[in-house]
Amino acid sequence: MKTTVLTILLSAGAALAGPIPPPTPIRKPVPPGMTADNIKIFVKAIVADKAGELHDAISKYEDFNKESGDSANAFYNIADVERRMERLERAIKDYKKYLDLAPQAADRKEVEHLIDQLANADFTVVLDGAEPGALIFLDGKLLGPSPQIAHVGPGMHGVDRISPSGHREGSFEGKPGGYQHEVLDDWSAKKHEGPPGNVVLSKSGTFGSSGSWKDKQSGIEYEFPGRFTLPPGHYVTKPWDDDRTCQPIEFDVPKHGDITYVYVDAEPKAKKGHHGECQNIVTRVQNVKVGP
């Protein structure tokens, strides 16, 4: 049955994702039969690498390749520097070039394993913004003060940055071995409009819809996602005041001055042939302090 095969494939993919290998250098020696001048270029690349001048090291290995012809060892060392530079795609390309040039390499299996590790490494995301004193949330979980570096598995992810003056949410798709700098500056239009609000309503990367609605019962205007002010109390509202979600969003706003962070996670909505079906949601509520 196709479903079973797909499940197995997805599980296999998830199992492969993992941390980036540690940045320990592994360098190949100078290839045999080189002239003294070419050896010097190769060794200068090693010395530059050891001194932390990584761009210079790569450029010297490239000079070596120009002078002596493409060398498997030079490509390996370039890939090794690129791996430590956190340029995984380039490292993979150059490890492959090494294997092309040295098909009988004794460490072929190790290099193939390393390529596999890099290709399936967790997605790296740098989450930051402009306003100081902000908190970062990833998939509804508090990571800590901004900035944060997170390593995540494949799929859609939702992020929030709550600053003393505002809020910004975003979403991104994690791809194996990838990288993204997610800049979450406060929404500029809202930056200077009165108090920033004591409630943040946000959603997961799998919850497609966003917008605002006026709750018929309470008359409250909800922004989704958004940051707004509500007096202390208990709140229950159905997004867009219709049946798009199976459950309402329910939360309490406490009397003290914390921010109530309401995160709504959803099962991916069924698409073709399932119009009108509601989406199951789970609401997670946290009270947090933002600012110095």
Add this chain to the structure above:
Amino acid sequence: MKILVCLIALVAVAHADPIRKKTPTDKFAKAAAEAFTEALSYDEKGDLRTALGLYEKAQGIAPHPYTAYNIGDVYRRMGKISDAILMFETYLAMWPDAPDRKECEAIIDKLVHTPGTLYLMTSEKSDPEALAFKDFYIFVDGELVAKLGTQPKPEPALNGKLAIAVPVQAGSHAIDAVSSISYGHAECKVIAGGKEECHLRAKPRVDGHAVFRSSDNRVGVHKDKSHGFYADRVEVAPGHYRLMVRDRSFECAPIDLDVPSDLNDVAYVYIGTPEWDGFERCRKLTIKQKKLHFDP
């Protein structure tokens, strides 16, 4: 010095070739062995200059790890640290399984960490931006190396020129000079075991109660996203501040700063990083802060 073993090794290179006829390799190996043998005799006599020339000749004819090692050792004895490092690395790169690899790595490590000397100097008094050293606090990489009242001394290594000698590790160094009325900065590089002049100048008047310095001019203390201070003295009212720090386009953790209430004092902040400037994130930062006191 690699002596007998090396000779055997050089000959062994020739003997490893087919015996049927003399290959070009034989010809080169023989010539290299001759130059190497002659180099050894000069090396033993202590004529390092001639020995070096002959070793380099041997290496140019037919490169060999032992020749590289001996060149490195001659450079080491001549005090040419960078050249010695390059040749010891050549030895290891040519012979990764060398039985004395660990010992050679230890030699390289020692050489790499041989301190160099920065000679902090300034221009003649005819230059309006010349420093009167005694009026300045001088910092190297955020560390205080000269307090108020320090005078430069005549340095024999500089033919008696006046300087403040500071031992430093090889690499690029951020220098700051702060007086009650001025601020100057420079970036000076020195190689392992090297001696470099480092010239400092400061505008006659640069006021403000805080000095911010980034080791590579890429990490700034920001008042907003686009306006940062990288090597600046600025006016900041006394008080406690939490300041935004950005490394290029990346946000970093903020720093706390106390600006002294004594109007004669200055808060000095240095932000350094040991990491490569291509990482796409805020790098690991070292923050050093100092309160500088000036008498009215």
